[in-house]
Amino acid sequence: xxxxxxxxxxxxxxxxxxxxxxxxxxxxxxxxxxxxxxxxxxxxxxxxxxxxxxxxxxxxxxxxxxxxxxxxxxxxxxxxxxxxxxxxxxxxxxxxxxxxxxxxxxxxxxxxxxxxxxxxxxxxxxxxxxxxxxxxxxxxxxxxxxxxxxxxxxxxxxxxxxxxxxxxxxxxxxxxxxxxxxxxxxxxxxxxxxxxxxxxxxxxxxxxxxxxxxxxxxxxxxxxxxxxxxxxxxxxxxxxxxxxxxxxxxxxxxxxxxxxxxxxxxxxxxxxxxxxxxxxxxxxxxxxxxxxxxxxxxxxxxxxxxxxxxxxxxxxxxxxxxxxxxxxxxxxxxxxxxxxxxxxxxxxxxxxxxxxxxxxxxxxxxxxxxxxxxxxxxxxxxxxxxxxxxxxxxxxx
Amino acid sequence: xxxxxxxxxxxxxxxxxxxxxxxxxxxxxxxxxxxxxxxxxxxxxxxxxxxxxxxxxxxxxxxxxxxxxxxxxxxxxxxxxxxxxxxxxxxxxxxxxxxxxxxxxxxxxxxxxxxxxxxxxxxxxxxxxxxxxxxxxxxxxxxxxxxxxxxxxxxxxxxxxxxxxxxxxxxxxxxxxxxxxxxxxxxxxxxxxxxxxxxxxxxxxxxxxxxxxxxxxxxxxxxxxxxxxxxxxxxxxxxxxxxxxxxxxxxxxxxxxxxxxxxxxxxxxxxxxxxxxxxxxxxxxxxxxxxxxxxxxxxxxxxxxxxxxxxxxxxxxxxxxxxxxxxxxxxxx
Ligand SMILES: Nc1ncnc2c1ncn2[C@@H]1O[C@H](COP(=O)(O)OP(=O)(O)OP(=O)(O)O)[C@@H](O)[C@H]1O
Ligand SMILES: Nc1ncnc2c1ncn2[C@@H]1O[C@H](COP(=O)(O)OP(=O)(O)OP(=O)(O)O)[C@@H](O)[C@H]1O
Ligand SMILES: [Mg+2]
Ligand SMILES: [Mg+2]
Numbered sequence: 001x002x003x004x005x006x007x008x009x010x011x012x013x014x015x016x017x018x019x020x021x022x023x024x025x026x027x028x029x030x031x032x033x034x035x036x037x038x039x040x041x042x043x044x045x046x047x048x049x050x051x052x053x054x055x056x057x058x059x060x061x062x063x064x065x066x067x068x069x070x071x072x073x074x075x076x077x078x079x080x081x082x083x084x085x086x087x088x089x090x091x092x093x094x095x096x097x098x099x100x101x102x103x104x105x106x107x108x109x110x111x112x113x114x115x116x117x118x119x120x121x122x123x124x125x126x127x128x129x130x131x132x133x134x135x136x137x138x139x140x141x142x143x144x145x146x147x148x149x150x151x152x153x154x155x156x157x158x159x160x161x162x163x164x165x166x167x168x169x170x171x172x173x174x175x176x177x178x179x180x181x182x183x184x185x186x187x188x189x190x191x192x193x194x195x196x197x198x199x200x201x202x203x204x205x206x207x208x209x210x211x212x213x214x215x216x217x218x219x220x221x222x223x224x225x226x227x228x229x230x231x232x233x234x235x236x237x238x239x240x241x242x243x244x245x246x247x248x249x250x251x252x253x254x255x256x257x258x259x260x261x262x263x264x265x266x267x268x269x270x271x272x273x274x275x276x277x278x279x280x281x282x283x284x285x286x287x288x289x290x291x292x293x294x295x296x297x298x299x300x301x302x303x304x305x306x307x308x309x310x311x312x313x314x315x316x317x318x319x320x321x322x323x324x325x326x327x328x329x330x331x332x333x334x335x336x337x338x339x340x341x342x343x344x345x346x347x348x349x350x351x352x353x354x355x356x357x358x359x360x361x362x363x364x365x366x367x368x369x370x371x372x373x374x375x376x377x378x379x380x381x382x383x384x385x386x387x388x389x390x391x392x393x394x395x396x397x
Numbered sequence: 398x399x400x401x402x403x404x405x406x407x408x409x410x411x412x413x414x415x416x417x418x419x420x421x422x423x424x425x426x427x428x429x430x431x432x433x434x435x436x437x438x439x440x441x442x443x444x445x446x447x448x449x450x451x452x453x454x455x456x457x458x459x460x461x462x463x464x465x466x467x468x469x470x471x472x473x474x475x476x477x478x479x480x481x482x483x484x485x486x487x488x489x490x491x492x493x494x495x496x497x498x499x500x501x502x503x504x505x506x507x508x509x510x511x512x513x514x515x516x517x518x519x520x521x522x523x524x525x526x527x528x529x530x531x532x533x534x535x536x537x538x539x540x541x542x543x544x545x546x547x548x549x550x551x552x553x554x555x556x557x558x559x560x561x562x563x564x565x566x567x568x569x570x571x572x573x574x575x576x577x578x579x580x581x582x583x584x585x586x587x588x589x590x591x592x593x594x595x596x597x598x599x600x601x602x603x604x605x606x607x608x609x610x611x612x613x614x615x616x617x618x619x620x621x622x623x624x625x626x627x628x629x630x631x632x633x634x635x636x637x638x639x640x641x642x643x644x645x646x647x648x649x650x651x652x653x654x655x656x657x658x659x660x661x662x663x664x665x666x667x668x669x670x671x672x673x674x675x676x677x678x679x680x681x682x683x684x685x686x687x688x689x690x691x692x693x694x695x696x697x698x699x700x701x702x703x704x705x706x707x708x709x710x711x712x713x714x715x716x717x718x719x720x721x722x723x724x725x726x727x728x729x730x
Contacts, residue, residue, distance in 0.1 A: 040414030040555075070605050137519055176414055178444065198513040220510050226496070228521070229576030276711065278415075306680075309673030312664065320662040328661055332651055336658035338636035339674040342681055345634050348709040376683035378604055 019395035020298035032265035054389035059098030147186035187254035267297035274353035412599030427721035428730035430466025595625030
């Protein structure tokens with residue numbers, strides 16, 4: 001397939017990004033963790049699963065942590081059970097010959113959270129926490145809980161892998177959030193919440209300088225009770241007091257996982273659709289990784305419109321379609337006119353996407369990029385994942 | 398052309414992430430703001446998507462005029478205002494409208510209580526956001542000089558969160574069992590459950606978003622919330638006739654005939670070009686078959702559906718009007 005061909009106009013001076021060498025990344029024994037981030041719906045789950053499969057079939061011992069995969073994809077990987085444990089994936093090709101293997105799992109957010117509480121608190125305390133209405137709200141819908149639990153699970157997998165030597169590569173999918181940054185912000189958000197003024201106030205109302213604040217606290221709890229009802233404050237105080245014992249553990253784990261993400265064995269891949277919003281998110285994310293000194297492997301532009309063959313421009317194709325509709329007498333004229341309009345549409349998409357990619361590359365010239373064309377069909381089985389894996393690896397150099 | 402939703406004052410637009418909720422909400426607001434009607438377009442997710450689409454400065458917590466509506470049959474258009482709702486401002490406004498909290502109000506802010514309460518209890522956050530939306534529909538007499546809108550369009554949270562978001566009294570039930578907030582939530586529910594509200598879903602013709610739409614509709618029904626229509630967004634051009642699709646899929650199109658048509662059309666024909674056109678035809682036919690299967694599922698959902706084309710040049714202000722006209726022509730507004 002020809003990927004680029006001569007163009008005229010503003011696209012001539014194209015700033016091409018360096019191609020991403022996916023196989024080198026997968027084959028490098030130093031790569032221990034690959035995290036696929038990106039905004040909603042761009043193909044994070046598909047990319048993670050495709051990379052994991054390719055790595056396994058090339059000889060790595062891989063586990064992939066997926067989050068909310070499409071039903072048919074989960075079925076084809078044998079992980080629709082949702083038991084929060086990695087399960088071996090059947091149907092690999094050639095993996096065994098190379099010593100590779102693939103386990104997959106689907107994250108159960110609430111269960112992971114419950115397990116953290118149970119691991120940190122006495123059974124009595126744990127029960128108190130798990131039953132508190134604030135915990136129920138927090139563990140099922142706190143903005144960032146899913147991200148935080150994905151990190152927690154990654155930490156667990158990594159500790160288990162090191163202890164038992166079961167895996168030498170962990171591929172992590174991230175939750176369908178608005179922004180890729182949510183994944184990195186989640187632990188911080190949780191600890192700043194736990195460190196928040198009001199939480200400290202509820203915990204230590206009568207100590208030291210807080211004494212002056214106590215008057216303020218009375219005022220505040222009074223106001224809250226007035227608006228939210230007295231039970232609210234009671235439940236809240238019970239919850240905060242119960243959580244107090246496990247705060248330390250929470251924070252320590254979050255910090256450990258964060259450090260893991262900064263380690264040289266970790267590689268972030270930013271997945272984006274060839275759209276303005278997704279690429280803008282990707283750019284924020286790339287900048288943020290640099291600030292946090294986290295290792296970026298590259299950008300995956302997924303579901304790109306495949307460039308059409310031939311030298312026919314969009315405008316020429318539309319003009320020809322119009323002429324054909326007017327002058328064409330053959331039975332196939334409407335078909336051919338339709339083909340020309342499809343060609344024009346594709347050509348316009350390709351040009352717009354190329355301009356968007358070019359803009360990204362101009363601002364972030366050092367980010368290696370892989371472009372994966374949109375497949376005509378869905379990706380819902382191992383064969384589809386294998387195709388995506390090949391497309392990921394097959395970048396023009 | 399009459400609208401499918403004549404009695405609806407509150408249009409809630411939800412859908413899977415990235416399918417086009419903000420785009421459709423904006424187009425719907427423009428379409429509703431025809432014939433002198435005033436429309437408010439609200440967003441609640443703190444993303445400033447409206448400002449970006451309409452190319453204006455980030456919106457404050459105040460109703461700002463952002464566009465004139467779609468001109469329809471020569472009648473003068475109405476005006477679209479926009480409002481960016483955040484939970485903290487909504488709470489402060491609520492407190493000042495209902496309570497003279499004075500020092501306590503400021504203390505709430507100073508101690509980070511508002512942030513705390515809205516973080517730990519998402520239900521509290523939601524009731525504040527929906528509370529403001531409610532106030533925009535059902536103006537509070539204490540809000541002096543406020544505009545009475547003919548319709549309010551909400552660019553809402555995604556499908557997975559929409560039912561708890563609107564079902565505020567249930568969501569609060571475990572947390573605030575009594576008190577004014579609870580009462581307020583109950584009052585809001587009477588609007589959200591009434592035929593004056595419609596929750597529309599945006600989807601694209603792919604498996605996951607369509608499945609999520611079906612699940613979302615079922616959840617709304619269970620919660621007694623009114624389901625509106627389904628907007629199928631980003632529909633690919635349908636330039637091939639049905640009878641040609643099967644042949645295209647099997648690679649059975651008549652190459653020679655296409656070649657001579659191209660010559661008639663004055664195109665400089667190369668083998669590469671013909672191969673390319675045939676490849677595109679096959680891809681297109683495969684995609685169309687998948688889309689048609691999803692479209693059948695959408696039609697089977699038992700609610701009105703509307704289709705918007707995928708605009709290959711992307712979305713700008715002009716294309717929002719184009720989409721608005723398409724919604725109006727199909728009777729959504
Ligand atoms: N290259 C591709 N060609 C065709 N279809 C694709 C491609 N990549 C992904 N898809 C399809 O796009 C849809 C969304 O992909 P996926 O679920 O991987 O996205 P995601 O980023 O994980 O989404 P979410 O944010 O909802 O988790 C799926 O139906 C998938 O099959
Ligand atoms: N009909 C269309 N034709 C072409 N592009 C479109 C169309 N509808 C939406 N888009 C583009 O798709 C992207 C997503 O649209 P939009 O932001 O409206 O979705 P959303 O559902 O609000 O996303 P989010 O979940 O992030 O809020 C945007 O880049 C938008 O310009
Ligand atoms: Mg996903
Ligand atoms: Mg949006």
